[in-house]
Amino acid sequence: MRLERRAHVPLGLAIAAPFAAVLVALLLAGLLIAAAGADVLEAYRRLAIGAFGSRLSLTETLTRATPLMLTGLAAAVAFRAKLWNIGAEGQFYLGALAAAAVGASGLGLPSAIGIPILMAAGALAGMLLLLGPLLLRLRFGVDEVVTTLLLNFIVLLFVSMMVEGPLRDPTAFGWPQSVPVEAAYKLPKLLPRSRLHIGLAIAVAAAVLLFIVQSRTVFGFESRAAGHSPAAARFAGISLSGTLVKVALISGGLAGLAGAIEVTGLKGYVTTDLSPGYGYSGIVVAMLAGLNPIGVVVTALFVAAVFVGADGMSRAMGIPSFIADVIVALSLLTMLVALLLVGYRVRK
Amino acid sequence: MTEALDILTQASLWAAVLRIATPLIFGTLGALLCERAGVLNLGIEGIMTLGAMVGWLSVYWGADLWTGLLCAALAGAIAGLLHAALTVPLGLSQHVSGLGITLLASSLTYYVYRLVVEQGSSPPTITPFQPLAIPGLSDIPFLGPALFAQTTPTYLAIALIAVTAYVLARTPLGLAVRMVGENPHAAEAQGIDPTRVRIGAVVAGSALMAVGGAYLTTSAFNSFFPTMIQGRGWVCIALVVFASWRPGRALAGALLFALFDAYQLRLQHVVGALVPYQLFLMVPYVMSIAALVVMARRARVPQALMQPYRRGER
Amino acid sequence: ADPVKVAGIHGDPVENAWNSRIHEALLSAANDGLIEYTFSEGVAGTDYARAMREYADQGAQLVWGQSYAVETEAREVAADYPETAFLMGSSGGPSGDNFGVFGTRNHEAAYLAGMLAAGLSKTGTFGSVGGYPIPEVNLLINAFRLGVKEVKPDAKFLNGFIGTWFDPPKAKEAAFAQIDAGADILFGERIGTADAAKERSVLAIGSLIDYMPRYPGTVFANAMWYFRPTVDAIVADVIAGKPVGRDYTEYSFMKYGGNDVLFDTAAVSAEAVAAMEAKRAAIKDGSFTVTIDETEPA
Amino acid sequence: MSAPAPSQDERPEVLRLEGVTKRFGSLVANDAIDLELRQGELLALLGENGAGKTTLMNILFGHYTADSGRVVAFGRELPPGKPRAAIEAGIGMVHQHFALAGNLTVLDNVMLGTEKLTRFASDRTAGAKRLAAVAERFGLGVDPAARVGDLSVGERQRVEILKSLYRDARVLILDEPTAVLTTQEAERLFATLKVMAAEGLSLIFISHKLGEVMAAADRVTVLRGGKVVAERRAAATSRAELAELMVGRRVARPEREAQAPGPVRLEAVGVDVTEAGTKRLDAVSFAVRSGEVLGIIGVSGNGQAALGRLVSGLAIPAAGTLSLEGEAPTDFSPRAFVAAGIGRVPEDRNTEGAVGEMTLWENAVIERLRTPAFSAFGFVRRSKAMAFARDVIARFDVRGGGPGTRTRLLSGGNMQKLILGRNLIDSPRILIANQPTRGLDEGAIAAVHAEILAARKAGTAVLLISEDLDEVIGLADRVQAIVKGRLSPPVPADGLDARRLGLMMAGLWDEASDAA
Ligand SMILES: Nc1ncnc2c1ncn2[C@@H]1O[C@H](COP(=O)(O)OP(=O)(O)OP(=O)(O)O)[C@@H](O)[C@H]1O
Numbered sequence A: 001m002r003l004e005r006r007a008h009v010p011l012g013l014a015i016a017a018p019f020a021a022v023l024v025a026l027l028l029a030g031l032l033i034a035a036a037g038a039d040v041l042e043a044y045r046r047l048a049i050g051a052f053g054s055r056l057s058l059t060e061t062l063t064r065a066t067p068l069m070l071t072g073l074a075a076a077v078a079f080r081a082k083l084w085n086i087g088a089e090g091q092f093y094l095g096a097l098a099a100a101a102v103g104a105s106g107l108g109l110p111s112a113i114g115i116p117i118l119m120a121a122g123a124l125a126g127m128l129l130l131l132g133p134l135l136l137r138l139r140f141g142v143d144e145v146v147t148t149l150l151l152n153f154i155v156l157l158f159v160s161m162m163v164e165g166p167l168r169d170p171t172a173f174g175w176p177q178s179v180p181v182e183a184a185y186k187l188p189k190l191l192p193r194s195r196l197h198i199g200l201a202i203a204v205a206a207a208v209l210l211f212i213v214q215s216r217t218v219f220g221f222e223s224r225a226a227g228h229s230p231a232a233a234r235f236a237g238i239s240l241s242g243t244l245v246k247v248a249l250i251s252g253g254l255a256g257l258a259g260a261i262e263v264t265g266l267k268g269y270v271t272t273d274l275s276p277g278y279g280y281s282g283i284v285v286a287m288l289a290g291l292n293p294i295g296v297v298v299t300a301l302f303v304a305a306v307f308v309g310a311d312g313m314s315r316a317m318g319i320p321s322f323i324a325d326v327i328v329a330l331s332l333l334t335m336l337v338a339l340l341l342v343g344y345r346v347r348k
Numbered sequence B: 001m002t003e004a005l006d007i008l009t010q011a012s013l014w015a016a017v018l019r020i021a022t023p024l025i026f027g028t029l030g031a032l033l034c035e036r037a038g039v040l041n042l043g044i045e046g047i048m049t050l051g052a053m054v055g056w057l058s059v060y061w062g063a064d065l066w067t068g069l070l071c072a073a074l075a076g077a078i079a080g081l082l083h084a085a086l087t088v089p090l091g092l093s094q095h096v097s098g099l100g101i102t103l104l105a106s107s108l109t110y111y112v113y114r115l116v117v118e119q120g121s122s123p124p125t126i127t128p129f130q131p132l133a134i135p136g137l138s139d140i141p142f143l144g145p146a147l148f149a150q151t152t153p154t155y156l157a158i159a160l161i162a163v164t165a166y167v168l169a170r171t172p173l174g175l176a177v178r179m180v181g182e183n184p185h186a187a188e189a190q191g192i193d194p195t196r197v198r199i200g201a202v203v204a205g206s207a208l209m210a211v212g213g214a215y216l217t218t219s220a221f222n223s224f225f226p227t228m229i230q231g232r233g234w235v236c237i238a239l240v241v242f243a244s245w246r247p248g249r250a251l252a253g254a255l256l257f258a259l260f261d262a263y264q265l266r267l268q269h270v271v272g273a274l275v276p277y278q279l280f281l282m283v284p285y286v287m288s289i290a291a292l293v294v295m296a297r298r299a300r301v302p303q304a305l306m307q308p309y310r311r312g313e314r
Numbered sequence C: 001a002d003p004v005k006v007a008g009i010h011g012d013p014v015e016n017a018w019n020s021r022i023h024e025a026l027l028s029a030a031n032d033g034l035i036e037y038t039f040s041e042g043v044a045g046t047d048y049a050r051a052m053r054e055y056a057d058q059g060a061q062l063v064w065g066q067s068y069a070v071e072t073e074a075r076e077v078a079a080d081y082p083e084t085a086f087l088m089g090s091s092g093g094p095s096g097d098n099f100g101v102f103g104t105r106n107h108e109a110a111y112l113a114g115m116l117a118a119g120l121s122k123t124g125t126f127g128s129v130g131g132y133p134i135p136e137v138n139l140l141i142n143a144f145r146l147g148v149k150e151v152k153p154d155a156k157f158l159n160g161f162i163g164t165w166f167d168p169p170k171a172k173e174a175a176f177a178q179i180d181a182g183a184d185i186l187f188g189e190r191i192g193t194a195d196a197a198k199e200r201s202v203l204a205i206g207s208l209i210d211y212m213p214r215y216p217g218t219v220f221a222n223a224m225w226y227f228r229p230t231v232d233a234i235v236a237d238v239i240a241g242k243p244v245g246r247d248y249t250e251y252s253f254m255k256y257g258g259n260d261v262l263f264d265t266a267a268v269s270a271e272a273v274a275a276m277e278a279k280r281a282a283i284k285d286g287s288f289t290v291t292i293d294e295t296e297p298a
Numbered sequence D: 001m002s003a004p005a006p007s008q009d010e011r012p013e014v015l016r017l018e019g020v021t022k023r024f025g026s027l028v029a030n031d032a033i034d035l036e037l038r039q040g041e042l043l044a045l046l047g048e049n050g051a052g053k054t055t056l057m058n059i060l061f062g063h064y065t066a067d068s069g070r071v072v073a074f075g076r077e078l079p080p081g082k083p084r085a086a087i088e089a090g091i092g093m094v095h096q097h098f099a100l101a102g103n104l105t106v107l108d109n110v111m112l113g114t115e116k117l118t119r120f121a122s123d124r125t126a127g128a129k130r131l132a133a134v135a136e137r138f139g140l141g142v143d144p145a146a147r148v149g150d151l152s153v154g155e156r157q158r159v160e161i162l163k164s165l166y167r168d169a170r171v172l173i174l175d176e177p178t179a180v181l182t183t184q185e186a187e188r189l190f191a192t193l194k195v196m197a198a199e200g201l202s203l204i205f206i207s208h209k210l211g212e213v214m215a216a217a218d219r220v221t222v223l224r225g226g227k228v229v230a231e232r233r234a235a236a237t238s239r240a241e242l243a244e245l246m247v248g249r250r251v252a253r254p255e256r257e258a259q260a261p262g263p264v265r266l267e268a269v270g271v272d273v274t275e276a277g278t279k280r281l282d283a284v285s286f287a288v289r290s291g292e293v294l295g296i297i298g299v300s301g302n303g304q305a306a307l308g309r310l311v312s313g314l315a316i317p318a319a320g321t322l323s324l325e326g327e328a329p330t331d332f333s334p335r336a337f338v339a340a341g342i343g344r345v346p347e348d349r350n351t352e353g354a355v356g357e358m359t360l361w362e363n364a365v366i367e368r369l370r371t372p373a374f375s376a377f378g379f380v381r382r383s384k385a386m387a388f389a390r391d392v393i394a395r396f397d398v399r400g401g402g403p404g405t406r407t408r409l410l411s412g413g414n415m416q417k418l419i420l421g422r423n424l425i426d427s428p429r430i431l432i433a434n435q436p437t438r439g440l441d442e443g444a445i446a447a448v449h450a451e452i453l454a455a456r457k458a459g460t461a462v463l464l465i466s467e468d469l470d471e472v473i474g475l476a477d478r479v480q481a482i483v484k485g486r487l488s489p490p491v492p493a494d495g496l497d498a499r500r501l502g503l504m505m506a507g508l509w510d511e512a513s514d515a516a
């Protein structure tokens, strides 16, 4: 078997492929649903309802997509420059912790000032966290895949230490959690009676901004050059370390911002189960989007819809809720293959 | 202070080190095999989960322990085959495929476990591997109880290090594996099919990872719990780099990591309340990063790692 | 009457000892025809509020859950669904008419188990392995220690936290570490602890669930937690149409049958049992209260 | 077409290609090609960049599968797409881009695939012995235990050939084997190839260098646009004819005209460069004047790379002074050097010269993106950049795509023209041309040379670093040899011949000046 790059991608194929991918994933998942003794067609119907079928499900899908967009962007900008930031999970948590710490420190600022400060605190924490592995790479040649991965564990333990220690909410008698941020700093809701908050708007704006930065600015140009060919970039006078530092600041900053938004947009305080792996899913989202910032928005919505729909379906059908992750994983893998087949043709 | 140092002279500490290291050795060897052939396998966390469940379930359903490990290996091999199919002939992103496999393998594992196993008040048990004192050797003072009173899979893990090192360095097959990891074009030019070799390595490596997971449910413990792998797979990915892609150093890395872990569990009683326990738990990770800094210059990355090889494309 | 529709939202897989107690209690209530029970497990913090809303929308009359990580959001949901009753494992207080809370209290049983254990130790050192130092874990370990001290004031204690709820092999290693440091009785808040005890032929005490069938000869006592009294209490309130916005923690206390010590009579001396039984009676009639100490054990 | 000598025809045929056609998308890389090879024959395959030579050889060896046509080796048809089958049939191939693993040893590289994969132990002792014997027989000595990454290019070339000989290849294909070799190494290689042919091996080699083709080949086949356009006996053709057949029109390298040089623009006095603890340049001195080409000739590995980095702003002198227009730069960086008006053509166009994944327009402006001409407030001025790129493409005849084409898709010659073009378009004061025509075909070489001479005429000071004697003699006004990081005193190019250059490159500077 051989793959050959298509000279022209047929439009019909490009449109049909993602649907085919989801269809295949659902067919495979159907076997599992049937194995649990549930009505497969009804399950599919429930899945669609769960993802888009009501005001609740629609707003929930958007809410869950928000952090995925930001961590997806964090991965996309870093991977473009071949900075393998696998540490968005850690940056997310540290960003959330920083925002919560500032937001609970009793500054008493008005929302219009306080919220940006919290966002900045979160982004800054994420930035600093990624700078460490980057410096180790630049200075000692340490592979950042591993250091950023290991830092995720360290940060989670650090967060745990903080929410059980200095940042612990003394009024919450039990569970370790940080002091809640002041009510003024909670992100405004986009829709009343829903969880949807302006974080979504921030994420979409970030995507558009990043798209412009990547495609239109000198920095975007240089980070692409540095990613594709460090030697050529260096020869052309592009500072590799300078570019990578900026990339790391953006990437870590976005992941940190994701944490800050999640904490101020939803529950208002930090616990060690704030993220169901948003940092890791962000990588998948970014790669599925071909590292394109606008694509990240779309794929984040896709991943969130599949999860929210399948999660709701499992509850409605009374089958093990792990099915939601199974369907997400299947969709990811089939989507990956479908996107390949759009660009390539299989021969012999 | 002396108490903290005394811990190091306890044979039981070193026995614990070997126990904690065993799943890491399997996992690291598996990841190393994949990476030497040029394929990063981030599916490891899920594959270990799958192995833990399948190994345990086979025994629970009546197989003997070794058959259980074999079934785990088989399940791992199948998951590995999926990763290989996506990343080798199709040349898809190894990051995404790997993370996807982790998500798929673990969620599928939990789902199936839920469907097939009745829940009692605590998860059902099997009779796990029992420590096997090697006659003669286990009587040596200090070393005996420290090293030679483990369960058989631990001895197997250590033997596999030697076997892998030998295969990679001294056999034609090992050379082929190394070559496809360094330059698949060169391998193809000499009549070796890089696709097949890579698939083979990923399948074999994934089988080893699954056995590492199965060790947790058939030797370290006797039940399966969802999420019980607890990041051990990710640690293995780090250990491969720490080991500069050499099996011998992988053993050293796994032992070192396990030493930090075993040591911190004991140190907690010595300096207990003075220090937040999280700091102890951080130690293995922090030390790994420190070790990476020291080793980085000497590491020799397989040159074609993460580079897809598609025939007839340049 | 028709069974009450109950939906459970477990933040962890139902294997988790704590969740398994609730899960079992709800299953048994369902078996008795008292309720109809569906559940979700492993629900992440971000998804928790949605799960609550979905169940409420689907017509659950009572939503059981654990709101530790989502206290504010959970209360918002309850406010949006005044017709639905909510019962949450929570570290905060009840709210409104329909948001009830409960705490986990098997400390009395742990205290009694400590009394039984005191006489069985040769080394005088007692270990314990916990997941995280949260109050509900801390107060348990501290109550066990108080029970031991009641009988053996000079006892020494060791403790290890493993930073996870779900790593039995690690709990086992932590237990080994304590046995190596001289402990010969282990209080196992985490599963895995007793496995180490079994391998080294020392004794262990279980918490929440009954570990004796699983570790015969090793686990000689359990600080059992029974959730059924709580279930019965709130279901009765729901059926009676009473507001459930109150604290149901009391139903975990021994006097309601919410916790108790379960032990192997063959393993302990008659005097120890007699002393323990006396205390047990005192607890039940209210003449003795086990101190609740939520500070992190060293 | 002259009839081949009958004695040749009686030699047994070892290899035959019939009607081989290969398309890449809409491009026909090979169009119904027929080719045959006889025992003991040295066949040269000639053609401009992109003519389809490598593609044809890749089909023959089984790397690519032909769309139609067949390959017959020793009377038996080879299954398509199976390198293993080609190897087993006795065919060996030395690839244009070496197929070696730098991290593995020479012996590893050679032994790969020679033993059954199911063997429990590799017999490395026997392998080493055999390798030594083969190396001895053909005069291709290398250390079997050396790491390939540590070897020089010439040594790697030898390893590539040894790989095939080790397997007793009876047909050997060499794709541009001399593109990266020095003249001496190339001569040695051809001597070896002749020995092989005498021993009965049949060889096909691809080259752009007409001199060596004429000297070494028995027969020449010329490809153009994927078709065989001519076949000649080497003895019965000429360089000029071959050049014309290749390109389809007459090509002649431009001649340098006499011209009085202007003031010194680039000067080094006693400069040392140390990299990674090793002294790469040792007290080198040179001066390049406006309107003059200074040629630096030398066997590769003698410090050319460090010299190139020094004058490109990538290396900082450890001692001595480097001055631009009489002033020592305060900032040693590529950007500062570009700003100072230095045009730089790097040694390796693929890794340093251009970012293959980026478009032509992006590579056209990459060096000066930060100047106000191409960016404002951090934003790229796209239309300006596009216009600039179009200008470069038009004026330097870059073929193979427009400004939006990915640069990777250009052939080597066109990529080189793009790099030269972006440097020359606004007449730089100084031009550094490092191996500017490596791997290019005759037509492309002529074009590049013409550009360099035009720059010289316009007053640019050109520093030409090259291993190609013809190129240096053809372009340079003065020549210095680089040997072990040291530079010989400059010698006027007029009247220089290959023998004197050879002496200079060997470090025998006094003998060279005596020979004048
Ligand atoms: N893998 C490929 N995919 C797409 N097109 C290709 C591929 N390989 C070669 N081509 C096309 O085939 C043509 C012939 O390329 P080939 O490499 O055979 O040229 P060549 O004669 O060897 O050139 P050179 O002298 O520069 O090495 C090229 O112009 C190119 O367009």
Ligand SMILES: Nc1ncnc2c1ncn2[C@@H]1O[C@H](COP(=O)(O)OP(=O)(O)OP(=O)(O)O)[C@@H](O)[C@H]1O
Pocket (backbone or CB within 6 Å): B314, D024, D049, D050, D054, D096, D350, D400, D408, D409, D410, D411, D412, D413, D438, D439, D440
């Ligand atoms: N992926 C591709 N698709 C289409 N054409 C390609 C592709 N890759 C390379 N080519 C074409 O293949 C031909 C040969 O490419 P190659 O990289 O061998 O350059 P080259 O001309 O041989 O340069 P050099 O002299 O540096 O070896 C070029 O004409 C180029 O256009």
Ligand SMILES: [Mg+2]
Pocket (backbone or CB within 6 Å): D053, D054, D055, D096, D175
């Ligand atoms: Mg070629």
Ligand SMILES: [Mg+2]
Pocket (backbone or CB within 6 Å): D049, D096, D176, D412, D439
């Ligand atoms: Mg070429």
